[in-house]
Amino acid sequence: MIRDLKRVRNIGISAHIDSGKTTLTERILFYTARIHKINEVRGKDGVGATMDSMELERERGITIASAATYCEWDKHNINIIDTPGHVDFTVEVERSLRVLDGVILVLCSVSGVQSQSITVDQQMKRYQVPCIAFVNKCDRSGANPAKVCTQLRDKLGHNSVLMQLPIGLEDKHEGIIDLVSMKALYFEGDNGEKVLSKDIPAHMMDDARKAREEMIDAVSFFSESLTDAVLEEKEITTELIMEAVRIGTISRQMTPVFLGSAYKNKAVQPLLDAVVDYLPSPLDIENQAIDMNNNEEAVILESSFDKPTVALAFKLEDGQYGQLTYIRVYQGCINKGDTLINSRDGKKFKAGRLIRMHSNQMEDVEAVPAGHIGAMFGIDCASGDTFVSPQINYTLLAMHIMEPVISLSVVPKDNKAQINMSKALNRFTKEDPTFKTYVDHETGDTIIQGMGELHLEVYVERMKREYGAEVITGQPRVAYRETITQKALFNYTHKKQTGGAGQYGRVSGFLEPCDEDFLFVNKVTGGRIPTNYIPACEHGFKACMEKGPKLEFPVTGIKVTLEDGAYHAVDSSDMAFKAAARGGFLEAYAKAKPVIKEPIMKVVIETPNEFQGSCMGLINQRRGIIQGSQEEGVMSVVESQVPLSEMFGFSTILRSATQGKAQFTMEFSAYKQVPQSVAEEIVRKKLEEKSKK
């Protein structure tokens, strides 16, 4: 691994589903000589793209798990993570962005900025990741890169600047004009590997000059020397422009936009140049950790190899050699045999086999230095753990993980499947923090929870393929929540005298709605409840949140204020106050007008114009709220908010309503109160279920 960090790039490739991320990655690997043959996503050769190493990924033509690889370009070491586009696997994007220094945001030149591009953009903002944009598919009918550049401004608020002009579009797309060097670039050879630099065609010269002027005008904000050169009408060198673009990009004040067609092998090499020229090296990015030994103060990490090691485990995978832990080293260096500490539980371990990944293949390395991404075997840890040298106790900020919104019961077909299923679930829950599982004590069923139908479908399929665990799945269920809508008082005394030591505790206060999941405020004064019993009270209230008294759904959004109470010198105990808290909670909850909340999804349908009305109709029939619809060329986009419970089987319905020509994306938006009529139906079903048990 290169130790000169100026020549290291850790980048991700993110975009809306089907924008061509994996296709682009395949070209990058080919041009950087990491692979010697280009395979297509869902390829006719039956091989599938290199980065889609999972059998299921190759069959479905989608990326499910993010895959890491590396390559070299212009003496730079580029670590790449290819991420899934489908929102159900968004945690993969989330954790990749947590450890990356820069991103290539891929956009389709026909569809432009789509719903998932917006989600990825929000994730990039969360982790302050700089990006360059690549407007792909310029060979497609209806391609309009200038429109996409404008959409980047209007829809995402990027200061997008075109760095290239296309030479021809759609089936006439031949190459690009580089506005920095003012050269026309063509890509020849069987796989576009020969880059020919020629003079700009005469008929495009005026457009190119104008576009270059606009580009220089936009980037001159980031460099005084460039501004001076413009004002003093001096020669504007390539270096001056590149320096300004680099400053603007790294500071996230501008997004340079590049064009091409990965599938047609056009303009991928200039994009690689841009990665090297404009995206940050680990030295350009400031990373922070929290010093647990020093009042959780923020410390800036230095990408120096001599400093104590700080690394983040961002992804786990179970392979044939045991658990594989992907790590990003932020400071110091992990050498084989080094002693490290997992700062979450303080456990010491020795770094064993270290590797760097290339899709599903591995290459052994002796060390993973700061600024690099690697993987290690044989470590028992969780996703998001921080590994540090023994002399320090730092923690890196964890990733943003969403709560699952959909669940499914799974019943193994036979005894063998039972054992394999538990093995599989154990592994999947470790790998994916948005995939959860538990046993419903009342029915004895195993319940799996995830981010969407596809998410769960993929795991059920993987259980079968990778573990031979055949399961029967139940109907998908929505993760409802309960909450209260008004303030209510409680004053509850728990008193029991059944021989021996009694139980006594009184709690008094009120419940009220709040935005947090759970808040506990202690306002007891004068020792009415001794301080040592307060945690028991809090614990008692919190325990009630797990299963709501109304319909046994988890309760959220409650603030408990404990104002008063009483104790008994002999009969009071932690247990008595826990019971009192439970009694108090139940007493107030019933008076606080409890309601059921359901997950509402943001659903975006892209459909040919002629089916727009029908698609809007489908949303209407599902208690959906249409937020708007826009015709864009031959396609229309319908944006809406729809309850998840109404979306089961929607893909089949949409297909039949639009002759299979429309597609949709769905992602969690918010929890909202269910209408009264629906709430009644949920109550009825719940009671029915109970009576069956």
Place this chain on the structure above:
Amino acid sequence: MLKKDLILKSPVSKTLGIENIQDGRFGAVISRAGVGKTSFLVQIAITQLLRNKKILHISLVEPIEKINLRYSDGYTNLIDSIGYVDPQKALRLWEDIYPNKVGISYNELTFDTEKIREYLKSFKKADLALPSIIVMDGLNFDKDVSAILEKLDHLSQEFSVFIWFSIRCHREEKLCADGFPIQLENYKTLFDKALFLNPVEDKIEAIILKDGARTDLKFKLDSSTMMISEEG
């Protein structure tokens, strides 16, 4: 309470009358470019939203983001016109009524009333309340729109929905003998209501051209907010 106050303060209450908004089939807001046709139509729509009714806003000229922006600006102007309102309260009310608005942006060249029919039919199918009015913004009345108007007329009758149009006239064109702009002259029998917006100094004069017996009534509007001008 806030709803009632806002409805009372709406420029639509004063100029057209609340109950009157959807009485008939077609209505038109006419003016030269840039005077405020769309802003006034948005005020009509917001008034309906405040009455817990659904509305459908169709634009043939503006993207959906612009339409949405017009609604939030229109609501802010209306809120500001009644003095101090608790911002949380105002926001909650907006969140409450806003989902009843659906905005659709169509390409003028490919616009087809059949798409709206499909959509409206789905309301009936799902047994939902239909939109009370459709705002049709950007239809070019300089061209022959008789075929589209005929279809929309059918639509209006089939779904009992009132359609409000914006009609752009031109500075250099003279008004017809009865005071109607030339764009409306050929179709005036179809329209039950017509309101003309005329810029006068720094105000806008709203003139009722047609509304049953109420004709030639004049109101002064603030040119930046479209609210009834205090001085008027």
